[in-house]
Amino acid sequence: MSSVPPGSGWPEDPASPETPVAGTPEEVRALAGSSRDLGELTARQSVCRACPRLVEWREDVARVKRRAFMDETYWGRPIAGWGDDRPRVLIVGLAPAAHGGNRTGRVFTGDRSGDWLFASLHRTGLAALPTSTHAGDGQRLLGARMVAAVRCAPPANKPAVEEREACLPWLARELEMVAEPVRVVVCLGGYAWQAVWPALRAAGYTLPRSRPPFGHGAEVELSYRGAPVRMLGCYHPSQQNTFTGRVTAPMLDAVFTRAADVGGLGGSVESEVRH
Numbered sequence: 001m002s003s004v005p006p007g008s009g010w011p012e013d014p015a016s017p018e019t020p021v022a023g024t025p026e027e028v029r030a031l032a033g034s035s036r037d038l039g040e041l042t043a044r045q046s047v048c049r050a051c052p053r054l055v056e057w058r059e060d061v062a063r064v065k066r067r068a069f070m071d072e073t074y075w076g077r078p079i080a081g082w083g084d085d086r087p088r089v090l091i092v093g094l095a096p097a098a099h100g101g102n103r104t105g106r107v108f109t110g111d112r113s114g115d116w117l118f119a120s121l122h123r124t125g126l127a128a129l130p131t132s133t134h135a136g137d138g139q140r141l142l143g144a145r146m147v148a149a150v151r152c153a154p155p156a157n158k159p160a161v162e163e164r165e166a167c168l169p170w171l172a173r174e175l176e177m178v179a180e181p182v183r184v185v186v187c188l189g190g191y192a193w194q195a196v197w198p199a200l201r202a203a204g205y206t207l208p209r210s211r212p213p214f215g216h217g218a219e220v221e222l223s224y225r226g227a228p229v230r231m232l233g234c235y236h237p238s239q240q241n242t243f244t245g246r247v248t249a250p251m252l253d254a255v256f257t258r259a260a261d262v263g264g265l266g267g268s269v270e271s272e273v274r275h
């Protein structure tokens, strides 16, 4: 099987067999724009087929699999936004991993990057459990939501420019739908930092004229309908970054503690320890 049929019993599957499928970038724009709520939007995201190269890749990977996961069924579909429907903290990555999200059906789940990320989110009070292994595992985000700027796993982790543009309406509509409570946008890596900028603008955020450079701990002041919103940069917890020590657990915790504080969630490593 190359992908899980919508509504066939996969845990947390937002779609049903009746969910309309976008087959072109124009249809992405139309279906994102006409989605009335997050449930409808994430369902439509999760069945999208607008980028032929990415559809072929994600489904090939799901069919061939990696030896370690040979006995598993791969999701093989786009990875929809996931987490709190009224988040204070929004976490943005670039794209799911071929054997991570594309296998497990949940953003940042099933690879080493996700292991680092969820451990930090748990230490800082933003995730219920220290691990995220699979859709339906009981994990929950607490006042936070995660989205990928590009929703399908790309070859070599590199989406093409036209694929980023095709996926942008899904991201922009999701940012718009959750904007009212969001106070912090955390970007994991420089690509996410770049990719979220036009989506924030399209979603109605007020941004500085030019995008400041990305860095770990970088902060930018934005606003949404007059309410302040902080954008935070965070090095991506990729294997390369964690192996080389470019990003460490305390560095991740510092960013998410800051995010929780700005978001009014009061999470911190210290408070977790005290509890």
Ligand code: SF4
Pocket (backbone or CB within 6 Å): 028, 045, 048, 049, 050, 051, 054, 055, 078, 150, 151, 152, 163, 166, 167, 168, 170
């Ligand atoms: S990358 Fe986005 S627009 Fe392209 S097929 Fe996947 S979900 Fe659709």
